[in-house]
Amino acid sequence: MTTAHTLTVQALHWTGTSLRVLDQRQLPDTLRYDEYTDAAGVAEAITSMRVRGAPAIGIAAAYGVVLSALQHFSSNPGHWQQAIATDIELLANSRPTAVNLFWALDKMRSVLDRPQADPVAALAACAVKIHADDINDNHTMGELGADLLAGAKGILTHCNTGSLATGGYGTALGVIRSVYQRQAVTIYAGETRPWLQGARLTVWELSQDGIPVTLIADSAAAWLMQSGAIDWVIVGADRIAKNGDTANKIGTYSLAVLAKQHGVKVMVVAPTTTLDGSIASGKDIHIEQRNPNELLPPCYVVEDSLVSGWNPVFDVTPAGLIDAIVTERGVMLNPAEHGIPLAWLI
Numbered sequence: 321m322t323t324a325h326t327l328t329v330q331a332l333h334w335t336g337t338s339l340r341v342l343d344q345r346q347l348p349d350t351l352r353y354d355e356y357t358d359a360a361g362v363a364e365a366i367t368s369m370r371v372r373g374a375p376a377i378g379i380a381a382a383y384g385v386v387l388s389a390l391q392h393f394s395s396n397p398g399h400w401q402q403a404i405a406t407d408i409e410l411l412a413n414s415r416p417t418a419v420n421l422f423w424a425l426d427k428m429r430s431v432l433d434r435p436q437a438d439p440v441a442a443l444a445a446c447a448v449k450i451h452a453d454d455i456n457d458n459h460t461m462g463e464l465g466a467d468l469l470a471g472a473k474g475i476l477t478h479c480n481t482g483s484l485a486t487g488g489y490g491t492a493l494g495v496i497r498s499v500y501q502r503q504a505v506t507i508y509a510g511e512t513r514p515w516l517q518g519a520r521l522t523v524w525e526l527s528q529d530g531i532p533v534t535l536i537a538d539s540a541a542a543w544l545m546q547s548g549a550i551d552w553v554i555v556g557a558d559r560i561a562k563n564g565d566t567a568n569k570i571g572t573y574s575l576a577v578l579a580k581q582h583g584v585k586v587m588v589v590a591p592t593t594t595l596d597g598s599i600a601s602g603k604d605i606h607i608e609q610r611n612p613n614e615l616l617p618p619c620y621v622v623e624d625s626l627v628s629g630w631n632p633v634f635d636v637t638p639a640g641l642i643d644a645i646v647t648e649r650g651v652m653l654n655p656a657e658h659g660i661p662l663a664w665l666i
């Protein structure tokens with residue numbers, strides 16, 4: 321995969337015959353890439369969150385389809401299309417909320433639907449383009465988002481939306497990277513319980529780039545806003561409905577409510593691959609529930625425990641609490657007034 325941009329840490333590395341995935345569960349202690357040569361392995365890497373973040377999940381799945389084609393095209397003449405369709409289904413079931421996954425799989429399906437002299441090469445070209453386009457889109461959004469931040473002194477972000485969550489550079493974290501080049505700004509990252517994407521990934525990623533960042537407990541956000549230290553909350557998205565309602569990491573909705581109370585603005589940064597033109601509002605977004613054991617202290621993960629857990633890993637922020645949605649195609653201010661521009665959905 322080639323790109324004109326300087327690369328930060330890479331979540332995914334395509335070798336041409338395998339996909340190397342940075343195991344994000346081990347960060348920041350261990351930097352280890354696992355190598356996958358089939359779609360089932362990639363699906364498992366997504367489900368287990370070795371790779372996570374909406375755009376990165378979509379890119380990984382696209383490479384998973386290429387691996388399926390590499391495996392089945394020559395060894396399974398006559399049945400290779402069915403074998404790939406089965407793998408696409410497997411990849412589609414890896415996680416439910418990020419629409420980028422389904423967008424990428426649809427793209428790969430449309431390549432398969434066209435007659436191809438060399439389907440493997442055509443699928444590989446499509447996956448590499450999805451990856452490269454995502455990096456370019458992140459840089460475009462970085463500049464567009466930074467344009468909105470003139471005079472801003474403090475920014476709070478949530479989850480990890482950087483190179484680890486995308487093809488490279490990042491969505492919300494891309495804007496933060498870009499604005500940091502332009503002006504003095506203090507960056508705060510919420511730890512993002514229970515999986516700690518903020519504490520383990522975001523602060524690590526920024527510090528790798530030499531960008532100072534202050535980690536806060538999620539529960540410190542109200543008090544931080546009350547202190548006047550921040551002007552903007554900047555987050556990514558996993559799925560945006562036609563009316564601008566936005567699913568993102570659990571806790572985003574709380575931050576948006578708090579921001580309203582304290583006169584802090586909210587920016588959502590996401591490529592158009594995160595838009596879901598098939599749903600009118602956030603009510604139709606499937607919110608992933610993960611195993612409560614990711615939340616519970618181990619002493620409660622025992623038979624007949626009286627302590628259970630509730631672990632939705634995304635929530636929906638109503639468009640009315642969002643001041644700006646930034647995509648690679650432009651900026652929509654006050655999305656609740658107009659919804660998502662039709663041109664962004666094509």
Ligand code: MRU
Pocket residue numbers: 372373374375418478479480481482485486490491492517555556557558568569570633
């Ligand atoms: O559960 P995760 O870590 O996959 O959730 C990631 C997020 O919620 C991100 O904020 C979102 O995918 C945008 S990433 C550019």
